[in-house]
Amino acid sequence: MHKDTPTILVVNDDGITAPGIKVLIEEMKKLGRVVVVAPDSPQSGMGHAITIGKPIRLDRVDLYPGVEMYKCSGTPVDCVKLAVNRVFKGEHPDLCVSGINHGLNHSVNVLYSGTMSAAVEGAIEGIPSIGFSLDDFSEDANFEPARPYVKSIAQQVLNNGLPTSTLLNVNFPNTQELQGVKICRQAGARWIEEFDHRIDPRGREYFWLTGQFKLEDRGEDTDSYALSNGFVSIVPTQFDMTDHRFIPEINSWSFDSEE
């Protein structure tokens, strides 16, 4: 599936100086040649956003010895697009890894996550891709228990490949005692927003987005269930959003434009 020394693209959404991407770079250096293209500032919650209304900067930086690194003013998805087009110039990397995110991207969070959207974009580009996330938002999050799994999962993808249009969403619970790996489906859930309502010094109101995660799916085959039981969750992920099951029913609807 890969050459003797695979080329690995590393991206994230927390920004190029985040502790999580440093751990990911260190683990990937054990497996191949590492090229990093990551945002120059935090881009959490950017989903699959791309930058179309303004120009994008891409600049070489040297943070870690022996690693080719670029910081990018755009979104995580921009980083992957620029990596493929401007850094690799058509030579496709053997693997695209995104993260390690500070905070979980299980369940419906796959949609909001810049980390996962970068991995999705990697898969759209035809690169075997993995997003990694840890259940700890803090700057001093402990990524040590995740390290051997990050390396092992990336090695498995290099060895076995992935089907076209399939990527992996890997999440780690925040525990020293990981129970192993569980292959899961995305749990059904949503956020219940509250919006912190405040008044600015000029008397005008503004809002901060806050919210509570509401799990609506107790299935034992879900990523939420695996994580709450101390397992590393892996959700094989794809990006055909068609609801194939509803096609027969909606075909019976009548759309009379002359109503």
Added chain:
Amino acid sequence: MHKDTPTILVVNDDGITAPGIKVLIEEMKKLGRVVVVAPDSPQSGMGHAITIGKPIRLDRVDLYPGVEMYKCSGTPVDCVKLAVNRVFKGEHPDLCVSGINHGLNHSVNVLYSGTMSAAVEGAIEGIPSIGFSLDDFSEDANFEPARPYVKSIAQQVLNNGLPTSTLLNVNFPNTQELQGVKICRQAGARWIEEFDHRIDPRGREYFWLTGQFKLEDRGEDTDSYALSNGFVSIVPTQFDMTDHRFIPEINSWSFDSEE
């Protein structure tokens, strides 16, 4: 499925002053009470981004008589969240419509599109939701041929409802002679980026994202095929991104963390 006078939330990603949302508001006024929460500036390509690093403004505006309208400084998804939490305050609208977008959101564009992400967010919130898009980026796009279909499709959703977690992605080709409606699946495709490379007045390089749409799927059941043959495409859409078909195979992989 709905009360005598349904309440309809209208959102978009081109901004509250775009011609496309005006058409959508006019058609929805024929069906019920309309409440608009839309971005105060263009938000194309924002995907499922949410605003978490800065505060959001939400202000009442009066653009069209008899319509309750709010402009929002956030993303299209923020608009839906603020509508549900701050405008409707728990009373759920009967329908959420997004658009009409200036530009197609068929195929893989569902991922990049703020229009479609707002509709997806509506569906996550449990509201029957539809995204509408027209194959014309220009300010003076001709929405007239689409009007009767927009009303008819919205009416059908009000009459029949939609399954939980299902929404509709509706696209219109740019033609006076629409051939009718086709129920489709999302076509397989991707963008091949070029990045327009320029030098700023200080001698530093920057990039503009450009690209060519590359259709990789000639299936006659796809939205791309329907649109290129003059049909209105409707893709029933869902947001479980699990690749269920790959679960059996990846279950045979070995993730040895002690490698």
